[in-house]
Amino acid sequence: MRKEYRIKKNKEFQDIFKKGKSVANRQFVLYTLKQPEQAHFRIGLSVSKKIGNAVTRNRIKRYIRQVFHELDEQIHNEWDYIIIARKPTAEMDFFEVKQSLTHVLGLARVLKKSKNMSKTVELEKRTH
Template sequence: MKSEQRIKKSQEFSIVFKRGQSVANRQFVLYTLWKKEQSEFRLGLSVSKKVGNAVTRNRVKRYIRECFRIKQDLIKNQYDYIVIARNPTAKMSYHEVEKSLMHVLKKAKVLHMNSL
């Protein structure tokens, strides 16, 4: 993913948390905020220390970024997404993470209609 597609600043996270909408399942919480002036989606990740040690947290973040990279044609642009990983993600494989993320994205209605 390009650096322009990442949300890194605390202030940007706060805006999405305050103005955005959230959807959740057991593994992830997804915050979405529509921005009409944006041409591509942006992604912010939050993986707490409760999920595991640094190695585990980084693995979970890599899995999430890879899912968004592979599925970027299906995911609507002009949105900011923040994904918060919950505790069960520590023991999940890549395919389980992908399946769970797609479930949350469908719930949030941010997938293109032809992908459903």
């Protein structure tokens, strides 16, 4: 994922926390804020030290970035997203992270409607 697609500055995080909307499931909290002038979505990640050591935290962040990379076509571009990982993510593999993130993105209603998406998720469940 390109660096310009990431949210890094504290002020940007604070703006999204204050002005944006949040949804959550047991593994993730997702904050969203619409940015109409933006050409591509941006993501900010927060993985607390409570979740695990640096190796665990970096693995979770890698998984989240990969999920957004794979769902690139289904995610609306004019939004900023902040993903906060919760404790259960420490024991999850990539496919569980993808399933959980897809669920929370669906709750936030930021995924474009796609007939193939439900088939893809169903196929991944069967193969793993």
